[in-house]
Amino acid sequence: MQLSYENYPYSPVLGWSISRYEVFDKCKRQYFYTYYPKAVKNVPHYKMTQLRELTSVPLEIGNVVHDILEAFLKRLQKSDTDIDESRFFKYARDLAYRYFSEKSFLEIYYGYYSEIDREKASQKIECCLKNFIQSPCYNWIYMVAMGDRRNWMIEPPGFGETRLGGLKAYCKMDFLLPVKEDVYILDWKTGSKDEAKHKCQLMGYAAAANRNFNINWNRIFPKIVYLYPQYEEFEIKIDPEELDSFFEKIREQTQQMYALCSNVEQNIPLDIEAFPKNPSPPLCKQCRFRELCFPECRSQVNKEDLKFSRME
Secondary structure (H helix, E strand, O other), rough: OOOOOOOOOOOOOOOOHHHHHHHHOOHHHHHHHHHHHHOOOOOOHHHHHHOOEEOOOOHHHHHHHHHHHHHHHHHHOOOOEEEEEEEEHHHHHHHHHHHHOOOOHHHOOOOOOOOOHHHHHHHHHHHHHHHHOOOOOHHHHHHHHHHHHHEEOOOOOOOOEEEEEOOEOOOOOOOEEEOEEEEEEEEOOOOOHHHHHHHHHHHHHHHHHHHHHOOOHHEEEEEEEOOOOOEHHHHHHHOOOHHHHHHHHHHHHHHHHHHOOEEEOOOOOOHHHOOOOOHHHHHHOOOOOOHHHHHHHHHOOOOOOOOOHOOO
8 A cells, every 4th residue: 555645735724733732721821832932022032942942851752762763664664684782772872862962951941950860861762662672563563564664654744734624633643554455553652641632642643544545444543652661552443433523522622722813814813811821830840931921930940849929
């Protein structure tokens, strides 16, 4: 089966994605800063750029693992020789060192740590990769999926634009591979399990594959592959009876985001006051824009019991 990705003409209207709506649902102010930085007033452009470019240790661990698996699968497309584990893990450590050296981390910026524990991060990355190469999924790829490897789609280009229920959406898949008349979709996770969220994500992937590649629903098999702390799989079977409710959920969530636009077609937001804060210590601690809401937070670094006085 040969797959070709459908291209859509540019349009400024916002598109649903599980990550976009997750930010919207958790904190409207963070959503505004994340998706409408040009609409932010009274904050210098360089400051918005600086904050937007902050990353986190968990995010970069995931990025390293994804990039290594992408490189590994692309190599596997060209050669099915056995992996040299010593070189494989050295490459992983080198890549991790580069990522953790070149990027700015919110944990450092806000003073949670004086420095990033690169060794601890590298150990988690190595654990994820060991779990992968010792997994049934790895063996299945070698034993079953290699026959059609020329048609694998590994980290497809672009943002995964598609249409769900007629609405613009983004469903970027990690790995899509055909096996005879079937198509399997694999998504790597290095964080915690969230079956409700991940089921929605897999439904989106399946809908995108059906829409973009014209693949029958009963031929699509989407799966989450958890790589830490141990290997697990979460696979769903597409039930056509669930599709109407899934598309309705996407419509409802998209309409909620539309409601905070002054111009839906141009994706122009309402004023910042329409995007309230949702003060929560765990949520705010992970937010790269935290100092815009609570400027005093940078003077309270290295305190485990930070008081969010303005949140009350």
